[in-house]
Amino acid sequence: MADFSALSLPELEDRIAILRDNIRQLIEQAAAVSGGQNEERNADRIAQQSEELEALIKERDGRGR
Numbered sequence: 001m002a003d004f005s006a007l008s009l010p011e012l013e014d015r016i017a018i019l020r021d022n023i024r025q026l027i028e029q030a031a032a033v034s035g036g037q038n039e040e041r042n043a044d045r046i047a048q049q050s051e052e053l054e055a056l057i058k059e060r061d062g063r064g065r
Contacts, residue, residue: 002052002055004055004056004059005059007059009060009063012056012059012060012063013060015056016053016056016057016060019049019052019053019056020053022049023046023049023050023053026042026045026046026049027046029042030042030043030046
């Protein structure tokens with residue numbers, strides 16, 4: 001897991017927004033495509049992006065916003 005403590009609060013907010021958009025796009029892509037490998041790859045990417053998003057939110061909230 002990455003260490004996000006060096007990011008400023010505005011940088012954290014930007015990364016959070018980017019990841020939320022990435023996840024939204026990945027979900028849309030997953031809904032539009034079918035096939036075992038594609039579905040598995042999209043699921044892996046969504047899981048990775050969601051994990052990073054959770055870490056960023058935890059870092060942001062730990063700073064007392």
